[in-house]
Amino acid sequence: MIQVEHLTKKFGRVVAVDDISFKIERGEVIGFLGPNGAGKSTVMNILTGCISASDGKSMINGIDILDDPSAVKRMIGYLPENPPLYVEMTAIEFLHTVCDLKNISRVKRKVEIEQVMERVGITHVSGRLIRNLSKGYRQRVGLAQAMIGKPPIMIFDEPTVGLDPGQIIGIRNLINDLGKDHTVILSSHILSEVQAMCERVMIISKGKIIASDTPENLSHHLFGTNRLFISAAADREDVEKTVKGIPDILEYQIEDGEEAGAVNVKLKATENADIRKAVFSAFAAANQPLLMMRPIDLSLEEIFLDLTRAEVEL
Amino acid sequence: MRAVYKKELKSYFLTPGAYIFMGAFLLIAGLLFSLQNIFTGNSDFATFLGSLIFIFLLVVPILTMRLFTEEKRQKTDTLLLSSPVSIVGIVLGKYLAAVTVFLLTLVVTILFPLFLSFHGKMDWAQIWGTYIGFFFLGSAFIAIGTFLSEVAESQTSAAILTFCGLLASWVIDYVRSFVPMSSMAGAIFILILAGIAIAVFQNKAQDWRISAAAAVVAIVVVIILYFTAADALYGLISKFIAWFSLTSRFQRFSMGILKLDAVIYYMSFSAFFLYITGSRIENRRWS
Incomplete structure (x- = not known):
């Protein structure tokens, strides 16, 4: 559906996007993840035709954006980082203007606008000036703008930035809903968000894609399930003795637990080793009851920091 | 293009822009009309329209300053650029919306000669001629304003730039009589122009x-x-300066002569400025 080949964008001497290639299939929900200034917005601006690439190709449904820009633009709904709103208009006037811009026929227009407003939940503020709307409602009007005309591809640049937690959940649900019958690309530097919404994550740093996978695979692939966190009801020394008796353990770290008489232990085993059974048997044999055991799953935050650390250190 | 035109016209009347422009222009025009025609009992309307050009020059910046600067400030330009509207459509839509507001204002001023016609014989051919000239001259002014609002970053700077630009096109006629006329000066002038052209080329193509x-x-x-x-x-x-003199071509209209070459001049002048506006937008997408 979306095919990008060797895309490069230079602003003067600064290389914002450096030879990026990727493919997105119909119906996928993709997250662009990266620190500020990584080039996420630039890629989106190129995909939507707001700016042109210095080099490389961007194709939607096999049509190059340079060959037939308006055909490509008709297939995309775009919500940039700052929702582009004419603040002097009311929400409904603005959506009518968007219909004009997108060439929606007069007959379909009324139903279309009503449906979209219903879906993003702005029907009750449709008569208010956008200038007077709160940030959350503005964002929703921006979303409505992107959804007008039912484009098969939706591109959202940081859709939840600056919203309160309730609004974030609202927008997240909406995007999850859209993801059922649309191809969605969204960008974020909030990682839990990408984890909650996206089937696939592309981590972008310094204009390059440094990883592309499902959130689970990224986590698994990079760090495996060889880390455990356990809590046992026993003395420190006894626990240390038990841990030393378990094979395959590379590192361990023992701390006093929150509960009285319990200690917390972090274990790291060799690659691909599943030590859960061994841990259980060892502690059972030593008569040290395990209160809790869970694998340490690295959050995207940690993966992200780990992958982009090189950059931070520079 | 129609979508942008409609949107822009709507914005003009939803913001104070159109009202300030029409109000300021009509107020001063009304004052001038009272002073020049009513109080003195003078029915020479073409002269009045001629002096109205200067007033128009003062208020054009109000009309054009927000065209592109506001889009840039509100970041709404991404909406236009990501929707299936061509850049030509964007520029033309905005320009024509400004011209429409101008035309509406001009239509209101037709009341003035109408008042006069009750009290005396009017030279309607001359009046229509002047109106047509005024319209094309005004459109050329608006094209300059449109371009400068694309260049400027804020409304204020767009207004100031436009005002200076229009003032320069006004003053240019006076400057003409003071430039050196000798052949030597002409030769040096050509060399300077060629130098600038070559410098621009060198800057782009980098081929010594x-x-x-x-x-x-x-x-x-x-x-x-x-x-x-x-x-x-x-x-x-x-002669070179005369090419850029907008106002000198207006004189013939106010004599009641409808010169096609002047109309074409104004239209191509506008087209040129709209073209460089569009290519600037296109350039920004690429750089």
């Missing part, structure tokens, strides 16, 4: 050989011209 060759050719041609056809170089600067 072609630039140097062009410079040599320019110098040789100018020397040959100077010794063989010095007459052609005489008064060249003045």
Whole structure:
């Protein structure tokens, strides 16, 4: 559906996007993840035709954006980082203007606008000036703008930035809903968000894609399930003795637990080793009851920091 | 293009823009009309319209300053650029919306000669001629304003730039009579123009050989011209400046003469400024 080949964008001497290639299939929900200034917005601006690439190709449904820009633009709904709103208009006037811009026929227009407003939940503020709307409602009007005309591809640049937690959940649900019958690309530097919404994550740093996978695979692939966190009801020394008796353990770290008489232990085993059974048997044999055991799953935050650390250190 | 035109026209009347423009223009025009025609009992309306140009020059910046600067400030330009509207459509839509507001204002002023016609005989041919001239001249002013609002970053700077630009096109006629007329001056002037053209080319293409060759050719041609056809170089600067004089072409309209060449001049002047506006937007997408 979306095919990008060797895309490069230079602003003067600064290389914002450096030879990026990727493919997105119909119906996928993709997250662009990266620190500020990584080039996420630039890629989106190129995909939507707001700016042109210095080099490389961007194709939607096999049509190059340079060959037939308006055909490509008709297939995309775009919500940039700052929702582009004419603040002097009311929400409904603005959506009518968007219909004009997108060439929606007069007959379909009324139903279309009503449906979209219903879906993003702005029907009750449709008569208010956008200038007077709160940030959350503005964002929703921006979303409505992107959804007008039912484009098969939706591109959202940081859709939840600056919203309160309730609004974030609202927008997240909406995007999850859209993801059922649309191809969605969204960008974020909030990682839990990408984890909650996206089937696939592309981590972008310094204009390059440094990883592309499902959130689970990224986590698994990079760090495996060889880390455990356990809590046992026993003395420190006894626990240390038990841990030393378990094979395959590379590192361990023992701390006093929150509960009285319990200690917390972090274990790291060799690659691909599943030590859960061994841990259980060892502690059972030593008569040290395990209160809790869970694998340490690295959050995207940690993966992200780990992958982009090189950059931070520079 | 229609979508942008509609949107822009709507914005004009949803923001104070159109009202300030129409109010300011009509207020001053009304005052001037009372002073020049009513109080003195004068029915020479064409002269009044002629003096109205200067007022118009003062208020055009109000009309054009927000066209592109506001889009940039509100970041709504991404909406236009990501929707299936061509850049030509965007520029034309905005320009025509401004011209429409101007035309509406002009229609209101037709009341003035109508009042006069109750009390005396009017030279309608002359009045229509002046109106047509005014309309095309005004459209050319608006094209300059449109371009400068694309160049400027804020409404204020767009307004100031436009005002200075229009003032320069007004003053240019007076400057003409003071520039040196000799053939030597003409030759030097051509060399300066060629120099600028070559510098621009060099900056874009970065090819020293072609630039140097062009410079040599320019110098040789100018020397040959100077010794063989010095007459052609005489008064060249003045003629060159005359190309940019918008107001001098207006005089003929107010005599009731409808000159096609002047109409074409104004239209191509506008087209040129709209073209460079569009290519600037296109350039920004690429750079």
